[in-house]
Amino acid sequence: MPALSLSDLHRRVENLNELPTLPAILFPVLNQLSANTDDIDLQKTVHLVSHDGALSTQVLHMANSPLFGMRQRVNTLRAAALTLGVHRLRDIVTSCCLMQVSPKGGDINVSSFWEHSLACALIARNLARKLGYSDPERAYLAGLVHDLGILVNMLLIPAEFTRAYKKAAAEQRPLRDVELEEMGLSHEITGDLLSTHWCLFDYLSEVMRRHHDVERATLDPMLTALVNIADLLCRTSGLGYGYQENFAVVLEEETAWKIIAAHSQRARHLDMVCFTLEVEAYVNEVRKLVSVLFHL
């Protein structure tokens, strides 16, 4: 089959109304939680979220996961909001809203996609903190959305993408390489289209577009580099795209790590073995959480 041209794809995007739409509740909630800390009305946010029963249940489940550091179980949205604080609540609401944007049916297990994305978000935020990056919450969000182009591929070009995915899984190769080989484009391109469609922040668009091509990031190279490293660590720790890739990587020699080292003096003081063990500790919790969220 001939590779899809970018213009074909653009046409499909223009002509189809199959692009995922974000839950309507997300933007008012994000507006609420993005105000100055003193102006945030948590009660109002809780009220907004509680209008969506499914979302409320998901938020509570996620809030009670050890991944978000809750020391004791909470049973109400209000208690979760008060205990977690604004930043974590925003991360959780955003994660739950995005997870609702999942293609139904098809041959590819969407929960693997969200396991990868959620793990990537957590790792990017953790790495950002350790390396002194100014906005770890931004790193969380960037990790969460970096691969959304894969969902777009599942929706807009399902036959071509499924074929590429199955080949990548059978050959245990990186998905992006096989996407390019089989379709002539990869999920960063479609992710970029989605970010335009959704009017996402420029820094998120850049991560979606450049996370495998870090040297071309210009707006916030450190952020894109953090997500690239988080992505690699997810894939070596068993939270890739739902299959085990057969690859080896020396992180220190990756362009992304060189960018990080140029931006943060703390990079050379990070024991990567220890950090990898921290990452491995997430794996089961992430799987458990995503599985629960998908079966609610």
Add this chain to the structure above:
Amino acid sequence: MSTTAPPLGNPAISPACYQIRDLIYGVAGIFHAENRLGFLEDRCGRRMKELKITSLRQYHELLTRSAERTSEMHHLLNEITVGETCFFRNQPQLAALQRLLLPSIANSKEKIPFKHLRIWSAGCSTGEEPYTLAIILMEEAARFLRGFTFEIIATDLNDRSLLRCQEGIYGDYALRNVSPEFLRKYFEPVPNSREYRIRDEVRRYVKFSRLNLLDDSRMVFVKSLDVIFCCNVLIYFDGVSKKRVIQHFYNNLLPHSYLFLGHAESLFGVHDDFRLVHFPGAMAYIKTPVQR
């Protein structure tokens, strides 16, 4: 490191125990921190019982002044260095060796007329690791390692463990990760027992010897290695000894060759010339040429 004992030490531990701790550290680089002294005392106790010695002070004298001091130190080291292991223990590590490293090594030696592969199992305990490695290499002999000769150097400090290696007899626990197919192919049942003996075809690839990893005069001879496995051995060493051993590993590996450590072992702050490499579910260190 100067370690001698008590005034600030644990009053429940006898001063002789601290002296024996220092002695072991001097001979083998194995350091028993405060929380391991109970273990050390217990292992000395086993030897003392056999020798009918009643105090640690007397036992320390035996270890330092008697004519049998060298052989007794061997016995004591045997007591304190018994490892717990099994065949195919760290599967992601072995998968990395089999699926990624062997093809890459084979490729890098493609143009060499005499193709030889040398793997060192440093701290081989009772033999499960080196025999596992031999089985993997035998499995690949017709594929990636076509035309190769290979050998596994297996060393340990513990004489008793090495005897077990030579016997090559294993029970259920050690064999729990071995598939029925491999059990048939590489082991033979021991008559009137539930145990299995490793077949001679596997055994011939493994060369066992006693080696103290801090014995500089012998370490320099374990040369030209493609891969070293040293899993859960360096945890017994203090920082200085660990650096010394790792420097030997570095010198003994061929360029761009690999060092596998135990799951949670790191060279961070120990050695700068190895690069950490991530594989699916496993990590190793690759020897990179020094750039100064």
